[in-house]
Amino acid sequence: MASKHYPTPMLDVLEEGPWPSFISGFKALRDNHPSERIRNTINGLLGQLEHSYETRMGYWKGGTISVFGYGGGIIPRFSEVGHMFPESKEFHTLRVQPPAGNYYTTDMLRQLADSWEKWGSGLQTFHGQTGNIMFIGADSKNYQHFFDEINEYGWDLGGAGPCVRTGMSCVGAARCEMSNCNEQAIHRHLLNNFTDDVHRPALPYKFKFKVSGCPNDCQNSIERADFAVIGTWRDDMKINQEEVKNTIMKKAAEIGKEGDRSAGRQYMFDNVISRCPTGAIKLNDDDTITVDNSNCVRCMHCLNVMPKALQVGDDKGVTILMGGKRTLKIGDLMGTVVVPFMKLETEEDYERIVEMAQNVIDFWAENGLEHERCGEMIERIGLVNFLEGVGIDPDPNMIKQPRNVSYVRMDGWDEAAEEWFNRKRAEKSAA
Amino acid sequence: MSAPKMRDPIESGCPDGFQYMHPVMRRNYGQWLYHEDPRPGVLVHVARSGEKIWTVRAGTQRILDVFTLRKLMDIGDQFADGYVRFTIRSNIEYMVADGAKVEPLVKALEDAGFPVGGTRNSVTTLSHTQGWLHCDIPGTDASGVVKAMMDELIGEFKSWSMPNRVHITTSCCQINCGGQGDIAINVQHVKPPKINHALVGNICERPSVVARCPVAAIRPAMVDGKPSLEVDEKKCICCGACYPPCPPMQINDHQYTQLAIWIGGNHSNARGKPTFQRLVAAGIPNNPPRWPEATAIVKKILKCYKEGARDWERMNEWVERIGWPRFFEVTGLPFTKYHIDNWRGARNNLNSSTHIRF
Numbered sequence: 001m002a003s004k005h006y007p008t009p010m011l012d013v014l015e016e017g018p019w020p021s022f023i024s025g026f027k028a029l030r031d032n033h034p035s036e037r038i039r040n041t042i043n044g045l046l047g048q049l050e051h052s053y054e055t056r057m058g059y060w061k062g063g064t065i066s067v068f069g070y071g072g073g074i075i076p077r078f079s080e081v082g083h084m085f086p087e088s089k090e091f092h093t094l095r096v097q098p099p100a101g102n103y104y105t106t107d108m109l110r111q112l113a114d115s116w117e118k119w120g121s122g123l124q125t126f127h128g129q130t131g132n133i134m135f136i137g138a139d140s141k142n143y144q145h146f147f148d149e150i151n152e153y154g155w156d157l158g159g160a161g162p163c164v165r166t167g168m169s170c171v172g173a174a175r176c177e178m179s180n181c182n183e184q185a186i187h188r189h190l191l192n193n194f195t196d197d198v199h200r201p202a203l204p205y206k207f208k209f210k211v212s213g214c215p216n217d218c219q220n221s222i223e224r225a226d227f228a229v230i231g232t233w234r235d236d237m238k239i240n241q242e243e244v245k246n247t248i249m250k251k252a253a254e255i256g257k258e259g260d261r262s263a264g265r266q267y268m269f270d271n272v273i274s275r276c277p278t279g280a281i282k283l284n285d286d287d288t289i290t291v292d293n294s295n296c297v298r299c300m301h302c303l304n305v306m307p308k309a310l311q312v313g314d315d316k317g318v319t320i321l322m323g324g325k326r327t328l329k330i331g332d333l334m335g336t337v338v339v340p341f342m343k344l345e346t347e348e349d350y351e352r353i354v355e356m357a358q359n360v361i362d363f364w365a366e367n368g369l370e371h372e373r374c375g376e377m378i379e380r381i382g383l384v385n386f387l388e389g390v391g392i393d394p395d396p397n398m399i400k401q402p403r404n405v406s407y408v409r410m411d412g413w414d415e416a417a418e419e420w421f422n423r424k425r426a427e428k429s430a431a
Numbered sequence: 432m433s434a435p436k437m438r439d440p441i442e443s444g445c446p447d448g449f450q451y452m453h454p455v456m457r458r459n460y461g462q463w464l465y466h467e468d469p470r471p472g473v474l475v476h477v478a479r480s481g482e483k484i485w486t487v488r489a490g491t492q493r494i495l496d497v498f499t500l501r502k503l504m505d506i507g508d509q510f511a512d513g514y515v516r517f518t519i520r521s522n523i524e525y526m527v528a529d530g531a532k533v534e535p536l537v538k539a540l541e542d543a544g545f546p547v548g549g550t551r552n553s554v555t556t557l558s559h560t561q562g563w564l565h566c567d568i569p570g571t572d573a574s575g576v577v578k579a580m581m582d583e584l585i586g587e588f589k590s591w592s593m594p595n596r597v598h599i600t601t602s603c604c605q606i607n608c609g610g611q612g613d614i615a616i617n618v619q620h621v622k623p624p625k626i627n628h629a630l631v632g633n634i635c636e637r638p639s640v641v642a643r644c645p646v647a648a649i650r651p652a653m654v655d656g657k658p659s660l661e662v663d664e665k666k667c668i669c670c671g672a673c674y675p676p677c678p679p680m681q682i683n684d685h686q687y688t689q690l691a692i693w694i695g696g697n698h699s700n701a702r703g704k705p706t707f708q709r710l711v712a713a714g715i716p717n718n719p720p721r722w723p724e725a726t727a728i729v730k731k732i733l734k735c736y737k738e739g740a741r742d743w744e745r746m747n748e749w750v751e752r753i754g755w756p757r758f759f760e761v762t763g764l765p766f767t768k769y770h771i772d773n774w775r776g777a778r779n780n781l782n783s784s785t786h787i788r789f
Binding site: 010011013014016017018019020021022023025026028029032033045049052053055056057058059060061062067068069070075077091093097098099100101102103104105106107108109110113116117122123124125126127128129130136147148151152154155156157166167168171173174175176177179182184187188191192195196198199215216217218219220221222223224270271275277297298299300301304305307308311326327328329330331332334369370371 | 437438439440441442443444445446447448449450451452453456457460461463464465466467476484486490491492493494495496497498499500501504507508513514515516517518519521523526544545546558560561562563564565566567568569570571572574575578579581582583585603605606607608609610611639642643645670672678683684685686688696698699700701702703705707717719720721741742743774775
């Protein structure tokens with residue numbers, strides 16, 4: 001016999017309206033789930049949530065629990081109002097690492113659901129903001145059993161606390177023609193090299209890898225990742241001129257002027273030619289386009305407008321930006337370009353990117369202050385010290401513009417200039 | 432008696448995604464040629480081999496119960512060969528190798544209550560945080576805000592009526608796990624933390640709390656003979672950064688935890704460089720269960736964007752083109768001294784030109 005339902009007048013309002021309601025899902029578990037344990041737990045959870053809605057305050061507090069052998073990966077939650085809602089007073093989340101790109105088979109999800117219903121609350125999220133599958137609501141005696149069970153069939157915990165966090169990758173080469181890299185391979189090479197750092201939080205603060213296959217950056221890596229890998233290319237974009245012509249007529253039709261070539265051309269001028277950030281595209285009289293590739297910054301806009309007519313080039317690789325993060329504690333920071341271009345094809349290439357990530361994490365672990373993200377450390381010590389610390393040469397692509405403050409000591413100028421010329425010579429002879 | 436033998440974890444890390452990928456995607460990995468958008472919520476990708484894969488995207492409630500998850504899986508088994516994926520904004524995507532199954536799949540999803548849409552120039556599902564349901568420092572709920580707001584924006588989810596894509600995010604505290612968005616609805620605390628001095632000494636590692644404060648407003652103090660912390664309330668920016676490591680410094684308040692709206696966050700490099708969101712509205716009551724004040728402002732901003740922006744302009748690009756004074760004029764939102772940045776590097780945000788629209 002389930003305990004008496006807590007009244008939920010405010011949450012009931014969230015069952016109205018056309019969008020799918022999480023409250024209806026909770027109530028289905030509370031009322032219809034065969035397990036009395038789940039029915040009770042969700043009843044307590046609804047009671048506490050209603051209490052939050054009434055009082056406009058949250059009532060969960062953290063703690064320290066993990067599975068045997070690990071130091072993190074679980075978000076412990078104990079209720080501060082457990083005396084009022086004892087059924088859900090322990091309600092921990094397990095963070096589970098998904099594959100890059102978040103692909104699943106229905107069979108695998110059913111298997112996870114079966115295990116979760118056996119040991120947990122029956123609530124899960126695809127995905128949390130760090131990229132994990134969130135299994136929300138295990139109590140202290142059951143979480144280890146759930147982990148053991150899913151760990152046996154292929155799943156591992158993600159990170160929580162000051163550690164390498166679960167990575168995120170876009171849909172990528174699996175389905176997107178804009179992809180310039182093998183997101184799956186990059187993601188797994190990077191993340192699985194740091195498995196120990198994911199499971200045992202020992203870093204100054206969180207460290208996030210995110211991979212986007214093109215500069216559209218669908219994973220929001222520039223703003224959210226300490227180490228952002230973004231696919232790009234360095235030869236010419238590919239143009240199918242027949243498709244450019246078709247696009248012009250297709251756009252005319254889309255704006256309600258079927259067959260009106262000049263309307264289609266106007267659309268091209270307004271939405272492609274004048275939108276190119278570097279003025280690198282020209283529309284010719286015969287409805288073909290000419291692209292000044294040496295001036296193209298691969299912003300992706302024209303490819304987004306004409307995915308059938310334009311394709312990325314053949315000489316693909318990645319740009320790496322480091323130090324992006326959100327608010328805490330010195331305000332938002334974008335990632336900074338640290339590697340303008342890097343090929344990622346051979347095993348050696350992958351070894352090189354893993355080694356670079358290792359150098360960055362090691363340097364930051366040694367020099368970062370407590371609770372200081374990598375980007376905040378870069379701001380505190382300056383990019384030049386960071387580059388020297390991780391062994392990367394300066395490059396004009398790292399800056400928006402050279403310095404404008406004259407207060408700087410430059411007694412190493414001659415050596416620095418010579419290094420530049422030596423490097424340029426070496427690059428030339430290697431090419 | 433010896434301790435029971437514990438099982439050592441298998442540290443397998445991130446699993447191999449290829450085992451869960453639709454065979455058409457596996458076969459054509461890295462070999463896609465172009466895509467088209469047959470209708471809102473549906474994509475078709477064409478590979479160099481000539482093979483096609485249709486994707487149908489539907490909105491979910493994000494916090495899924497196992498019944499709903501199984502319902503979504505039944506639909507996947509029936510129409511999509513048993514393969515699904517989830518997007519960064521918790522939409523579910525079904526991959527379909529047979530174009531004839533697309534319309535029945537759309538219908539099955541809609542009949543089961545999952546709206547199909549969220550692609551191209553639509554308002555896609557709000558990304559959000561855990562909120563009162565599960566976070567230890569939330570100033571508001573997140574799932575509820577999203578549900579309430581998407582109820583009103585569902586028409587925009589299912590259509591292509593915006594100038595470009597619109598990403599909306601919510602966050603239940605100022606740390607802002609919810610992320611960057613064209614529109615971000617975030618918590619804004621407006622009063623310094625209330626300190627329970629009796630608890631600080633036992634619970635908080637005082638030096639790390641002092642170190643966490645971005646404006647050095649916290650210092651150690653003895654209160655009633657016990658070690659505690661004090662806050663210089665004039666300096667305090669009410670960010671709440673001290674609260675996670677020191678819960679007795681309660682920042683959340685039923686009245687003074689409010690909402691603020693920020694716009695123009697855009698992580699894409701398309702056309703312009705990525706941009707962070709900017710404050711446009713604050714002092715919005717944290718008003719469950721439907722947060723009508725916040726939704727009204729979001730809808731107003733969306734309406735002005737829809738009317739004023741050109742094709743392909745994201746919200747930040749629209750405002751850059753028309754200028755911030757015009758933005759405040761067309762939206763009717765008040766411009767106050769709080770909109771003027773006074774944080775590090777703030778002068779970079781001030782106007783040093785005569786570029787003024789009259």
